Amino acid sequence: MEKITTKRLKELARSLMLDMSESDYEDLKEEFNIVLKQFDLINNIEGVDSKEPMTFPFEIQGVGLREDIEGPTLEIKDVLKNSKDHQFNQIKINRVVK
Amino acid sequence: MSYLNKSLIDIIEALKNKQVSAKELVEESLLLANKYSKYNPFVTILGDTKVNSEAPLYGVPYALKDNFSTKDILTTGSSNILKDYIPVFDATVVEKLKESGATLIGKTVLDELAMGGTGVSGHTGRVYNPYDPSLNTISGGSSAGSAVAVALGIVPFAIGSDTGDSVRKPAAHCGIVGIKPTYGRISRYGLFPFATSIDHVAYFTRTVRDSAFLLSLLEGSDNKDATASTREGHNYLKDLNTDVKGKKIAVISEIVDCISEPSILSSLDNAISIYKEGGATVERVSVDLNLLRAILPVYMIISCSEATSNNAGLDGINFTSREEGNDFEEVMINSRSKGLGKSVKNRLVLGAYCLDNENIENVFIKAQKVRSLITETINNIFKDYDAILLPASADAAPTFDTLSDRMSDECIIGENHLAIANLGGFPSLTLPYGFKGNLPLGVNLTCKAFDEQTLFNLSAYLESKLPYENMIAKEEEK
Incomplete structure (x- = not known):
């Protein structure tokens, strides 16, 4: 496992659209030092490489082509009521091209 | 006279016989x-109190973890980023x-967005263990408030995830019954996703009979959740059978051997003796210690990785609390940075690390392969045994300031082995089986996938032989 640096943590956080204080990054670095040692424990097991990666416990059963049946839809006013800002029935955010 | 100190089934009977009204019950709750x-x-x-008087749970009060969508009712996930969120569907x-x-x-x-096991990181503050009125002890989490509400007799059952x-861990710390049925047994539509491949709807009661009764009401297929099981429903209470003669129960030696707390070990010995007295066979089985040490990291890698994706929508744009910024990127960064707590941020960054191009093969995919091996190993045990019996935790609920050696087997295996049932989708139930001082202890039973009936039967037998x-x-009783 790699030796984690604050610079690397900042890159990872930025990829998640997150930022933290310098002291939080220091705490996270300490946390990584422990967790990466724990992660290393998955490398001590024989017979793993021949296994298939397990993505879900079981085959998904209830899928397939279904009839195209009209279902209930949400009212626009309901959809908008959790947004901070809206106009003309649309969620309003900052202009991208100014 | 109080009726809320009775079991769910007894409350329903009292309502039917008009010994208590729905209004009285809700008011007392x-x-x-x-x-x-x-x-x-x-x-x-x-x-x-608007309820249907013909329905089976008419008038019964219940509590719901705040990560389940409730139409027109505030649903926060115990996170500041959702502190004002009111869902538009149930x-x-x-x-x-x-x-x-x-x-x-x-x-x-709950622990913020269900990411935690202590009940300390919710945005409205810590949850406290009801068996410690001095408020120094954790309840366990993440379904902390639901566990406490049931343990205090505020409600006869509560939903968690x-x-x-x-x-199953807060159930152990709060002296109640907690079940996680088979993966997909209960639809997850409307549950805030944390880690999609291991998330389960689960719940608390104070009796195994109540637990069996509730599963019949909650299970079933759902065209809004592709992972919900399409199997037929079942009347688990009707088929509840406490005859354990001939049943075979496995105890994983390496897990028990890393636990040192005498009250846990003596409670387990007592449970084993009870099963043997009933005619069951209880045998120790061996699992590769290195595989058991991998349970916690596999869980962390998979859950944190899936969480980074599942929580990408909490961005301050469509819903969630929005912070100001000069452009939409700044809005997102400010909203997420201010709205999410430290512990959640840490887990998300861990997830990003696992999914990073440099690590995905050696960390994330590797963990998924180890998950296959763990599940295969447990399924092999179920070829010879009806259930696995283990302490739900290595000790009673710790105080808030307890520090543990996070690289010890006692911590890595003894405190985290319950995740086996999430990785493999197995049904798993915790019930009280002893005390350490004032604090309750829980034992856990796990069965093969979709065999909840055996799980209820074995649990009900043990419960019937214990005073809990x-x-x-x-x-006032402490």
Whole structure:
């Protein structure tokens, strides 16, 4: 496992659209030092490489082509009521091209 | 006379016989919810008594973890980023309980976005263990408030979610019954996703009979959740059978051997003796210690990785609390940075690390392969045994300031092995089996996938031989 640096943590956080204080990054670095040692424990097991990666416990059963049946839809006013800002029935955010 | 200190099934009987009314029950439940506010189990206390009198749970109050969508009712996930969020639809489990006539009296506190096992990181503050009135002991989490509400007798049952042990561990720490059924047995539509491949709807009761009764009401396929099982429903209570003669139970030696707490080990010995007296065979089985040490990291890698994707929508744009910024990127960064707590941020960054191009093969995919091997190993045990019996935790609930050696087997294996059932999708139930001083201890049974009937049968037998059925934490009795 790699030796984690604050610079690397900042890159990872930025990829998640997150930022933290310098002291939080220091705490996270300490946390990584422990967790990466724990992660290393998955490398001590024989017979793993021949296994298939397990993505879900079981085959998904209830899928397939279904009839195209009209279902209930949400009212626009309901959809908008959790947004901070809206106009003309649309969620309003900052202009991208100014 | 109080009826809320009775089991769910006895409450339903009292309602049918008109010994108590729905209104009286809900009023008493709300009274208790306010009386016990110092333990902080609720984000929101409600009290809607509009119910269907023909339904099986008519008039029964219940509590719901605040990561299940409730139409027109604040649903926060115990996170500041969702502190004002009011969903526009009900989760399937909420719909089912509405149809069953149950009355939602409150939304309960969890570790923020269900990422935690202690009940300390919710945005409305810590949840406290009801068996420690001095408020120094954790309840366990993440379904902390739901566990406490049931343990205090505020409600006879409460809904939670279990991604690693988030119902079964707090059940152990609070002296109640907590079950995580088979993966997909209960629809997850409307549950805020944490880690999709291991998230389960789960719940608390104070008796195994109540647990069996509720599963029949909550299970079933759902065209809004592709992972919901399409298997036929079952009347588990009707088929409940406490005859354990001839049943075979496995105890994984390496897990027990890393636990040193005498009260846990003596309670386990007692449970084993009880099963043997009933005619069951209880045998120790061996599992590669290195594989058991991998359970916690595999759980962390998979859950944190899936969480980074599942929580990408919490960006301050469409919903969630929005912070100001000069452009939409700044809005997102500011909203997420201010709205999410430290512990959640840490887990998300861990997830990003696991999914990073440099690590995905050696960390994330590797963990998925180890998950295959863990599941295969446990399924091999189920070829010869009906259930696996283990302590639900290595010790009683710790105090808030307890520090443990996080590289010890006692911590890595003894405190985290319940995640086996999430990785493999196995049904798993915790029930009280002893005390350490004032604090309750829980034992866990796990069975093969979709064999909840055996799980209930074996659990009900043990419960019938112990003095902890329908146990309520009462301040005056301590």
